[in-house]
Amino acid sequence: MGAGLAAINFIRHLPKEIELVWVLNEGYQKSNSYLAKGGVAVSFPGDVESHIEDTLVAGASACDEQLVREVIGASEQVFTSMKKSGILFDEEALQEGGHSQARIQHVSDQTGKFVIEHLWQEVLKRRNTRLLFNYCASDILCENNAFKGLQLSHRITGEQMLVYGSALVLATGGVGNLYSMNTNAITVNGSALGMAIRAGLKTKNLEFVQFHPTKLYSPYNSSQVLVTEAFRGAGAVLVSESGYAFMDDIHPLASLAPRDIVALGMFNQMKKDGVLHVYLDYSALSDDEFQTKFPYLFQQARRSTWHKNKRMPVAPAAHYLCGGLKVNANCKTSMLGVYAIGEVACTGLHGANRLASNSLLELFYFSEKLAKNISDDIQVIEEKDTILESLSPVSQLDLAKYEKQMQCIMWQNFGIVRTSSGMHAGLSKLQELEFQLCMLAEASIPYRRLFNSLQAAICIAKSAYNRKQSLGCHVVKQDNVCAL
Numbered sequence: 001m002g003a004g005l006a007a008i009n010f011i012r013h014l015p016k017e018i019e020l021v022w023v024l025n026e027g028y029q030k031s032n033s034y035l036a037k038g039g040v041a042v043s044f045p046g047d048v049e050s051h052i053e054d055t056l057v058a059g060a061s062a063c064d065e066q067l068v069r070e071v072i073g074a075s076e077q078v079f080t081s082m083k084k085s086g087i088l089f090d091e092e093a094l095q096e097g098g099h100s101q102a103r104i105q106h107v108s109d110q111t112g113k114f115v116i117e118h119l120w121q122e123v124l125k126r127r128n129t130r131l132l133f134n135y136c137a138s139d140i141l142c143e144n145n146a147f148k149g150l151q152l153s154h155r156i157t158g159e160q161m162l163v164y165g166s167a168l169v170l171a172t173g174g175v176g177n178l179y180s181m182n183t184n185a186i187t188v189n190g191s192a193l194g195m196a197i198r199a200g201l202k203t204k205n206l207e208f209v210q211f212h213p214t215k216l217y218s219p220y221n222s223s224q225v226l227v228t229e230a231f232r233g234a235g236a237v238l239v240s241e242s243g244y245a246f247m248d249d250i251h252p253l254a255s256l257a258p259r260d261i262v263a264l265g266m267f268n269q270m271k272k273d274g275v276l277h278v279y280l281d282y283s284a285l286s287d288d289e290f291q292t293k294f295p296y297l298f299q300q301a302r303r304s305t306w307h308k309n310k311r312m313p314v315a316p317a318a319h320y321l322c323g324g325l326k327v328n329a330n331c332k333t334s335m336l337g338v339y340a341i342g343e344v345a346c347t348g349l350h351g352a353n354r355l356a357s358n359s360l361l362e363l364f365y366f367s368e369k370l371a372k373n374i375s376d377d378i379q380v381i382e383e384k385d386t387i388l389e390s391l392s393p394v395s396q397l398d399l400a401k402y403e404k405q406m407q408c409i410m411w412q413n414f415g416i417v418r419t420s421s422g423m424h425a426g427l428s429k430l431q432e433l434e435f436q437l438c439m440l441a442e443a444s445i446p447y448r449r450l451f452n453s454l455q456a457a458i459c460i461a462k463s464a465y466n467r468k469q470s471l472g473c474h475v476v477k478q479d480n481v482c483a484l
């Protein structure tokens with residue numbers, strides 16, 4: 001399941017004789033992979049130890065060190081394999097926040113788009129593949145904690161069916177759209193994670209939601225433009241309304257400090273100044289350098305009113321789920337026959353906070369590893385579908401109202417800075433919302449989707465509430481309110 005790079009790279013490497021049913025609810029353009037700007041973190045001999053160290057430091061000692069060594073140690077190999085497939089990476093590696101070296105391999109400033117467009121062509125040629133396009137999954141069928149099949153519905157016609165199989169690979173991404181301010185593609189809403197949670201799969205580290213510090217600010221989340229950390233790596237500096245470089249007081253790496261520290265510094269500065277954004281001052285970059293290194297961002301800047309002052313308004317937004325479905329080093333979840341790769345999985349690489357550009361590395365590494373090993377576990381089963389009564393593809397309810405409520409609760413109570421009382425209140429509100437939705441119970445696809453998303457939100461809220469101390473991107477400000 002999924003149309004992002006985790007799914008696509010898995011399929012590329014899957015042995016040709018394995019029969020595949022590929023469930024895509026939309027095209028690859030609606031994935032976070034397509035939006036990835038910066039690139040892939042890759043270390044060559046001589047730099048491997050410092051890449052490991054940077055990952056462990058960012059992860060706030062909550063990473064699985066053995067697994068970190070396995071993944072980072074293989075990064076050169078991952079890169080070579082991508083280059084062999086014909087992807088033309090730029091010559092010069094970039095540096096991003098939290099990295100002590102310039103090691104981000106990239107294709108211009110739209111790495112995800114170029115890579116996915118390239119690999120998509122390759123997987124479309126695969127035989128033994130049944131493509132279920134426009135289908136979203138709402139339930140996992142299982143027996144005695146073993147996978148049996150999936151309940152799918154066609155998001156335009158409402159056709160509903162059960163599809164049986166011997167293994168399920170979830171490559172369904174993160175949870176950005178559970179938050180009112182986020183950087184994610186519209187389809188990335190935690191619904192598959194919620195579905196898996198309802199089926200009883202174990203999760204890990206869900207409280208660690210990373211906020212990207214620099215989304216181009218627009219009221220009501222109307223812009224989805226992310227300003228890559230590489231832009232700060234090239235010399236842009238975070239400044240307050242009055243032009244003060246406030247990160248200088250906070251961390252030795254200033255604007256290039258790890259993401260959680262930058263997001264927190266911005267949050268505090270915005271609160272202090274009573275404003276909704278700060279600025280990136282890019283006067284140190286010449287127009288030539290800006291245009292050559294960041295052509296996409298340059299296009300956006302040229303159309304704006306702020307470009308003449310070389311100060312871009314930016315604000316933090318929910319970006320990446322460091323936790324997810326608990327998997328072992330072979331991508332196995334807690335349910336027999338169910339695997340998870342990419343952002344939906346928690347492998348232990350990121351710990352309490354992801355180091356920039358380690359996520360594409362992680363998904364390339366594990367999707368290939370799983371594809372090469374999964375045949376050991378697969379048994380032949382008879383292929384059959386069961387057609388169920390159709391669902392309505394549209395809702396008669398005002399679901400947008402409930403979704404907005406959920407997103408606001410998540411943003412306000414489980415956002416960049418959390419308090420015990422805020423999380424307690426937020427969890428109660430989410431549970432109240434769940435109760436209201438249960439009372440409405442509608443046989444429609446949007447309803448099922450929202451209900452699953454809400455399950456993911458509640459699980460994140462519970463994990464956050466249960467972690468009383470700050471760690472990595474889970475920042476708790478103490479207050480005096482008692483426990484549940």
Ligand SMILES: Cc1cc2nc3c(=O)[nH]c(=O)nc-3n(C[C@H](O)[C@H](O)[C@H](O)COP(=O)(O)OP(=O)(O)OC[C@H]3O[C@@H](n4cnc5c(N)ncnc54)[C@H](O)[C@@H]3O)c2cc1C
Binds near residue numbers: 002028032036041183
């Ligand atoms: C703006 C942005 C920039 C980024 N830049 C970088 C970067 O430079 N380097 C880096 O390492 N990482 C970056 N990341 C993170 C990285 O892009 C993601 O972690 C990664 O692409 C996730 O890939 P994936 O295949 O796991 O999920 P995705 O690419 O998000 O794909 C998930 C797929 O699952 C589908 N899906 C979801 N729910 C369902 C359902 N219920 N039924 C059917 N299908 C479903 C979605 O439609 C989608 O096709 C960035 C993220 C964003 C948002």
